[in-house]
Amino acid sequence: MYWEYDDLDGGREACDYVGDTTTTLRSDEPQYAGTATQSVESMDFVLRKKPDMPPVIARYLKSVRKLAKSILLLLLLDTELLLKDENNNAVLRLLRYLPTRSGVGISEHTDYELFSIVYQSRPGLEIWDRDKWVVPTSRVVVLAGDTLESITGGRVRAALHRVPRVEGKRVSIAYFQPLNDDADIGPRNLEGLTSAQKRKANRTYPRVTQLEHILDRDAAAYRRKKDLGK
Numbered sequence: 287m288y289w290e291y292d293d294l295d296g297g298r299e300a301c302d303y304v305g306d307t308t309t310t311l312r313s314d315e316p317q318y319a320g321t322a323t324q325s326v327e328s329m330d331f332v333l334r335k336k337p338d339m340p341p342v343i344a345r346y347l348k349s350v351r352k353l354a355k356s357i358l359l360l361l362l363l364d365t366e367l368l369l370k371d372e373n374n375n376a377v378l379r380l381l382r383y384l385p386t387r388s389g390v391g392i393s394e395h396t397d398y399e400l401f402s403i404v405y406q407s408r409p410g411l412e413i414w415d416r417d418k419w420v421v422p423t424s425r426v427v428v429l430a431g432d433t434l435e436s437i438t439g440g441r442v443r444a445a446l447h448r449v450p451r452v453e454g455k456r457v458s459i460a461y462f463q464p465l466n467d468d469a470d471i472g473p474r475n476l477e478g479l480t481s482a483q484k485r486k487a488n489r490t491y492p493r494v495t496q497l498e499h500i501l502d503r504d505a506a507a508y509r510r511k512k513d514l515g516k
């Protein structure tokens with residue numbers, strides 16, 4: 287098994303698979319410090335071909351995609367318009383937390399996509415619920431992401447989550463379900479809201495594409511990492 291980059295907190299290692307191609311994103315590479323205008327081409331530049339996906343992970347990916355598709359059908363009646371290909375650009379991330387290192391497992395954040403399906407080998411994930419952190423004990427957790435918050439104009443909130451310092455061994459598999467790269471993630475289907483609410487939704491959530499949003503958030507994370515001197 288191959289494990290890749292040291293992420294922002296240094297408390298874990300990760301290996302990313304994008305679509306059916308085994309690839310990894312190295313967030314510590316200078317060319318990754320892009321801006322919102324970064325193109326798909328420069329994104330490809332940081333995708334690296336890796337060895338084949340292990341069969342057990344391929345089987346897991348097949349199942350998790352089925353689950354993702356069901357959730358998409360529940361969420362969006364116009365799925366076909368938004369998601370031309372069910373395999374699109376979803377990322378499957380294998381995570382291994384490192385108990386010997388200091389720092390948190392993963393600091394609090396929201397995921398960028400529509401939703402994430404997280405499998406955890408043992409509890410550790412914490413989710414912010416209005417005024418407190420809750421600790422789900424289930425193996426599989428579905429989290430709303432930024433894109434779901436944006437397309438619903440804030441009616442569904444992205445789940446803020448974190449993994450505090452991990453004492454023992456913990457692995458997790460995160461499946462991130464985005465819309466198509468070129469899909470507009472601005473608010474939609476706002477019928478039923480007052481005009482003030484509609485204006486607020488349109489002000490809060492800009493009309494950017496899925497890919498622009500992901501690159502934007504990645505660039506911000508990279509800047510934060512640099513500011514921390516890591």
Ligand SMILES: O=C(O)CCC(=O)C(=O)O
Nearest residue numbers: 381404406411449458460
């Ligand atoms: O390991 C986990 O349970 C969560 C991982 C996570 O939040 C992420 O990779 O975005």
Ligand SMILES: [Fe+2]
Nearest residue numbers: 395396397447
């Ligand atoms: Fe996350």
